[in-house]
Amino acid sequence: MRLSPRRLAVYCVAFLFAILVNFAVPRLMPGSPVDSMIAQLGPRATPAAIEAIRARFGAIEKPVLEQFVDYVVGLAHFDLGVSVKYYPQTVTEVLGRALGWTAFLVVTAIVFSLCIGVSLGAIAAWRRGGRFDTIITPFSVVMIAVPPVIIALATLFFFGVTLRLLPVGYAYDPNLDPGLNFTFFGSVFLHAVMPVLTLSPYLIGEFQTTMRSSMISVLGEDYVTMGRAKGLTETAVMFSYAARNAMLPVMTNVALMLGAVFGGSIVTEIVFNYPGLGLTLYTASVARDYPMIQGQLLLMTLATLGANLLVDIIYGIVDPRVRESAA
Amino acid sequence: MSEALLEVRDLSVDYLLDKGSFQAVRNVSFDIRKGELFGLAGESGCGKSTIAFAITRLSKPPAWVTGGEILLEGRDLLKLSETELQKVRWRHVGMVFQSAMNSLNPLMRVEAQFHDVLHRHLGSTRAQSRVRAEEMFKLVGIPVVRLDDYPHQFSGGMRQRIVIAICLALKPRLIIMDEPTTALDVVVQREILEQVIDLQRDQGFSVLFITHDLHLMAQLCHRIGIMLKGELVEVGDVKQISRAPLHDYTRKLWSAIPQLPASAHRMGAVE
Amino acid sequence: MSSSFTLFWRQKKALAGLVIILSLCLMALFAPLIAPGDPSARVGRSHQAPTVEHYFGTTKMGRDVYSQFVWGARPSLAVGFATGLAITALGTVVGLVAGYFGGRTDATLDLLTNAVLVIPNIPLLILLASFAGTVGPWAIMAIIALTSWPWGARMTRSQTLALRNREFIVAARMVGEPGWRIIFVEILPNLAPLIGINIVGSIIYAIVAQTTLEYLGFGDPLSVTWGTMLYNAQNSSAIILRAWWDIGAPAAGIALTGLGLALINFTFDEIANPQLRSGPALSRWLRLNRLRRRELGAAQ
Numbered sequence: 001m002r003l004s005p006r007r008l009a010v011y012c013v014a015f016l017f018a019i020l021v022n023f024a025v026p027r028l029m030p031g032s033p034v035d036s037m038i039a040q041l042g043p044r045a046t047p048a049a050i051e052a053i054r055a056r057f058g059a060i061e062k063p064v065l066e067q068f069v070d071y072v073v074g075l076a077h078f079d080l081g082v083s084v085k086y087y088p089q090t091v092t093e094v095l096g097r098a099l100g101w102t103a104f105l106v107v108t109a110i111v112f113s114l115c116i117g118v119s120l121g122a123i124a125a126w127r128r129g130g131r132f133d134t135i136i137t138p139f140s141v142v143m144i145a146v147p148p149v150i151i152a153l154a155t156l157f158f159f160g161v162t163l164r165l166l167p168v169g170y171a172y173d174p175n176l177d178p179g180l181n182f183t184f185f186g187s188v189f190l191h192a193v194m195p196v197l198t199l200s201p202y203l204i205g206e207f208q209t210t211m212r213s214s215m216i217s218v219l220g221e222d223y224v225t226m227g228r229a230k231g232l233t234e235t236a237v238m239f240s241y242a243a244r245n246a247m248l249p250v251m252t253n254v255a256l257m258l259g260a261v262f263g264g265s266i267v268t269e270i271v272f273n274y275p276g277l278g279l280t281l282y283t284a285s286v287a288r289d290y291p292m293i294q295g296q297l298l299l300m301t302l303a304t305l306g307a308n309l310l311v312d313i314i315y316g317i318v319d320p321r322v323r324e325s326a327a
Numbered sequence: 328m329s330e331a332l333l334e335v336r337d338l339s340v341d342y343l344l345d346k347g348s349f350q351a352v353r354n355v356s357f358d359i360r361k362g363e364l365f366g367l368a369g370e371s372g373c374g375k376s377t378i379a380f381a382i383t384r385l386s387k388p389p390a391w392v393t394g395g396e397i398l399l400e401g402r403d404l405l406k407l408s409e410t411e412l413q414k415v416r417w418r419h420v421g422m423v424f425q426s427a428m429n430s431l432n433p434l435m436r437v438e439a440q441f442h443d444v445l446h447r448h449l450g451s452t453r454a455q456s457r458v459r460a461e462e463m464f465k466l467v468g469i470p471v472v473r474l475d476d477y478p479h480q481f482s483g484g485m486r487q488r489i490v491i492a493i494c495l496a497l498k499p500r501l502i503i504m505d506e507p508t509t510a511l512d513v514v515v516q517r518e519i520l521e522q523v524i525d526l527q528r529d530q531g532f533s534v535l536f537i538t539h540d541l542h543l544m545a546q547l548c549h550r551i552g553i554m555l556k557g558e559l560v561e562v563g564d565v566k567q568i569s570r571a572p573l574h575d576y577t578r579k580l581w582s583a584i585p586q587l588p589a590s591a592h593r594m595g596a597v598e
Numbered sequence: 599m600s601s602s603f604t605l606f607w608r609q610k611k612a613l614a615g616l617v618i619i620l621s622l623c624l625m626a627l628f629a630p631l632i633a634p635g636d637p638s639a640r641v642g643r644s645h646q647a648p649t650v651e652h653y654f655g656t657t658k659m660g661r662d663v664y665s666q667f668v669w670g671a672r673p674s675l676a677v678g679f680a681t682g683l684a685i686t687a688l689g690t691v692v693g694l695v696a697g698y699f700g701g702r703t704d705a706t707l708d709l710l711t712n713a714v715l716v717i718p719n720i721p722l723l724i725l726l727a728s729f730a731g732t733v734g735p736w737a738i739m740a741i742i743a744l745t746s747w748p749w750g751a752r753m754t755r756s757q758t759l760a761l762r763n764r765e766f767i768v769a770a771r772m773v774g775e776p777g778w779r780i781i782f783v784e785i786l787p788n789l790a791p792l793i794g795i796n797i798v799g800s801i802i803y804a805i806v807a808q809t810t811l812e813y814l815g816f817g818d819p820l821s822v823t824w825g826t827m828l829y830n831a832q833n834s835s836a837i838i839l840r841a842w843w844d845i846g847a848p849a850a851g852i853a854l855t856g857l858g859l860a861l862i863n864f865t866f867d868e869i870a871n872p873q874l875r876s877g878p879a880l881s882r883w884l885r886l887n888r889l890r891r892r893e894l895g896a897a898q
Binding site for chain 1: 611709710712713714715716717718719720721722724725726727728729802805806807809810813814815816828837838840842845849852853856857859860861863864871880881884885888
């Protein structure tokens with residue numbers, strides 16, 4: 001993936017698409033989401049709030065195009081509407097809190113899995129056909145196929161309930177006050193272990209497989225042979241000549257998998273009661289808190305796009321050949 | 328007569344197939360003397376490149392060395408451990424590959440590609456490597472400022488020259504050149520080869536020159552070996568090979584080169 | 599093509615995978631025979647551990663887990679396979695059209711593919727599912743298929759582009775073969791291994807997505823599928839109550855399916871990517887190399 005006008009166009013279209021879906025779906029679906037939301041609010045509903053909900057979801061007498069413009073303008077002001085379940089908090093408020101936790105989880109999981117997966121893949125390719133390769137590689141393929149749901153439930157059961165080794169829910173010990181101290185960080189760490197371990201198998205499997213394939217290709221290249229001909233140590237050739245070049249396609253892979261990682265994190269958060277975007281989305285969908293659900297989609301899309309952009313930039317820095325063509 | 332630098336004795340290399348194997352190189356023996364330019368000629372698939380890679384044990388699948396000895400100043404390279412062999416590689420035996428397009432690591436600056444090998448064999452510091460690299464660049468005629476560039480920023484001919492520069496940086500005793508200029512156009516080919524000849528005269532290293540271009544070889548080499556289907560059919564002085572070839576095949580190879588009527592008399596004369 | 603078949607059968611992994619999947623399918627098919635009766639009937643006490651009477655124990659509501667497992671395999675597998683095929687079909691068509699016709703068609707389709715690819719699937723699925731209310735398995739299939747085709751489209755497109763410029767295709771076009779014929783007769787067979795990977799990968803994804811949606815409660819609570827079994831188990835606090843069989847049975851079913859498919863996919867990958875293939879020649883070479891290195895290293 002290279003950063004170019006074309007890539008940016010893709011991102012813009014994706015975001016536009018998400019906005020469109022958010023706008024269109026409630027107006028097209030059967031049933032009456034507006035009525036159900038108003039009913040949920042019950043006595044707390046002020047006339048202004050009811051009007052706002054009506055306007056947001058299209059139960060008013062305005063031309064569709066105008067409604068769309070209003071909606072987009074609202075978005076530009078970070079107005080994602082007011083939550084129905086957590087009334088009167090705005091969607092932005094609720095999501096803002098949750099975003100941090102999900103980002104922490106996802107980034108930790110990706111970095112952790114990247115380190116392990118890439119190392120395993122490089123070694124498997126270097127010692128191709130040996131014991132390591134024949135065991136690890138099929139194992140990785142299997143890890144990709146087992147849904148995070150299962151892993152989450154299994155981990156929770158074994159480590160949380162049966163062995164009582166790790167805490168079973170939330171992001172930190174509820175008795176602690178968040179603060180910049182060791183105890184708090186320690187608690188956060190402990191509570192993050194199982195969720196990260198749940199997200200990791202899929203990612204490790206994916207990175208291992210991609211790195212191995214990429215490495216096998218690279219090992220056939222002339223510059224690797226030259227590296228060996230230079231009399232450099234095996235480790236030096238494996239790292240500086242082979243692995244460095246093999247990592248490039250893996251990075252592209254990271255970008256492509258971000259959508260899947262978010263999906264996995266949703267289920268993980270639900271199982272472990274982790275207060276991130278996923279859990280918020282779930283409680284919102286159970287409560288039919290439509291403004292919240294919509295806000296979630298936009299935020300997650302934006303997060304994925306942002307992460308993709310970041311990977312593009314990093315790729316441009318790492319591969320000097322790309323820098324030239326962009327210039 | 329100078330003594331032998333490299334002695335290849337009964338070298339055999341197989342290509343491993345799904346069932347059984349195919350003998351790509353059969354009991355090949357030849358010597359390369361100190362300061363000598365030795366050429367190995369033959370058509371595609373005769374096994375000459377296979378030999379080149381086998382010498383420093385860089386054979387890639389399916390090539391598998393099944394027997395023989397390769398003595399570099401008395402030491403059998405085929406019996407050394409990997410670590411010891413690494414010390415011999417590049418320091419004593421350098422290699423220039425066929426397509427320099429891909430011989431350089433695309434993610435490393437050229438200067439770094441000098442440094443890693445200089446540091447490995449001589450323990451050079453960054454600064455020392457830089458000095459040496461600049462010397463070598465001057466030798467092959469590339470502006471010194473370009474040491475900080477990446478390989479993709481150079482043309483094919485320049486990349487080949489960079490590889491030769493890196494090759495000579497450690498002053499090896501033997502350089503193996505496997506079709507070093509086949510991928511380049513004739514003009515660049517000429518320049519590079521002339522440079523190699525100059526350097527060789529200057530520094531006195533031996534060269535194992537592998538190509539299918541017999542005419543080119545005749546202009547450059549002292550002795551030539553002719554290969555046919557994995558076997559060495561004739562080895563001799565360049566004058567003898569060109570004027571009075573002993574083997575049928577050698578004669579066929581020569582006659583395959585279209586000759587201008589005037590030079591028919593001077594066939595194979597060394598310039 | 600026939601060499602691909604022999605390769606397949608020689609790989610034990612693929613055979614193992616196939617055995618697993620076929621066993622599960624047969625089990626689902628013969629459900630009326632091996633688990634007679636209504637799986638939703640309450641036949642026992644609440645949360646009983648596995649016994650001779652109830653092989654997999656009972657749920658909180660007293661339903662036989664074994665029966666539910668066997669019957670639940672039907673929609674889980676059927677919808678999973680059907681959705682996987684739908685995703686592959688969509689992706690392949692888009693990829694083929696984009697790759698073959700090039701130009702503006704390609705540019706538009708490529709843009710669309712990449713855009714849909716970037717949007718995270720599960721949140722989108724949840725959005726659609728929550729607005730639609732509870733949905734039956736076939737609606738789930740439609741939703742999943744419509745959001746997951748880009749993966750396959752990308753792969754197919756790049757492969758088609760590569761093939762399009764090969765000599766035999768260029769020759770066919772120059773001779774005047776009609777476009778659709780070239781696509782079906784010349785290009786499609788060459789895409790076979792890729793489509794194989796695509797199908798298996800899509801089925802894996804479909805089963806994961808379906809399970810996730812049902813686990814979250816978007817499935818039809820009255821139907822019996824592995825996903826809804828998980829949902830019900832979760833809601834009856836099976837984990838906290840240590841009723842491992844309640845969660846374990848559907849989890850094992852899903853994990854086994856994933857395992858079997860992954861093993862098959864591994865082989866498809868090697869067929870499609872000859873470089874990855876460790877044929878007998880390469881394996882021999884690698885083995886001999888390892889031996890020799892050990893000998894020589896030990897010599898000093």
